[in-house]
Amino acid sequence: GDIAIFKVVSESAVASGIRRIEALTGEGARRYLVEQERTLKEAAGALRIAPEDLPSRVVSLMEERKRLERELAQAKKQLAMGGGSAGGGTETPVEDLGGVKLLARKLEGVNPKDLRGLVDEGKKKIGSGVVVYVAISEDGKGAIAVGVTEDLTSRFNAVELVKAGAAAMGGKGGGGRPDMAQAGGPEAAKADQALEAVRAAAGELAGAA
The missing domain is CATH 3.10.310.40 (Diaminopimelate Epimerase; Chain A, domain 1)
Incomplete structure (x- = not known):
């Protein structure tokens, strides 16, 4: 009751078999959670989705980016080889x-x-x-x-x-x-x-x- 909220914010290795945790309590923990919620809402707002949909949307965007990178790499290869609709007349004899x-x-x-x-x-x-x-x-x-x-x-x-x-x-x-x-x-x-x-x-x- 004296410390109110208890929020672990990080954990790391100190030595073999020993871990260290850092946490916030009371007003510090409350401010931390408020800031985290604000960040979450800003990210969700930028994508125009509900906060609870953010994780799945991020995964979807990452998959889409990988697909576009593959398509771009393939397009560059085709252009380099003189192929594609924009490659007419560029083929090296x-x-x-x-x-x-x-x-x-x-x-x-x-x-x-x-x-x-x-x-x-x-x-x-x-x-x-x-x-x-x-x-x-x-x-x-x-x-x-x-x-x-x-x-x-x-x-x-x-x-x-x-x-x-x-x-x-x-x-x-x-x-x-x-x-x-x-x-x-x-x-x-x-x-x-x-x-x-x-x-x-x-x-x-x-x-x-």
Whole structure:
């Protein structure tokens, strides 16, 4: 009766097997609960729903956001590959390097983590050859991925080619396999030079063969 309301507001570990709780009582607890209720009503009001419906609505919004993010990522991939209604006329022609097909392209607004998937699609598209894509992020950094179809890995090594492209963007190294490799570079403005570096390196190998 002396402390009236008792409200636990946090709990944490102090040591092994020991927990610590913090609580409010009396007027402090009352003010805390009033503030929590105000926050709840503001959040519910912003979504134009009843406070009791807030948890389910938040879950629904999170699921919708994930769906939209997936759709946006897919749209960016389609645009990068020259597909979609807005992609007409943007498809990069396949080049010929001494009888070897080369698909090289600079991609704006594509997440570097999507590069490998796009390169795989490019390899399927050309059937036999080398694919190189450079992605430019909003923070001015670049990422480059190189793919070599299985029938050409004895002549072209994706790791060596991606190193040449990364070096042109101020990067070092690159990792992967003979058929797929990726690297980064701090100077995305030199994306065209990176493509040209891979083109030159691949051209030398094609000529040597």
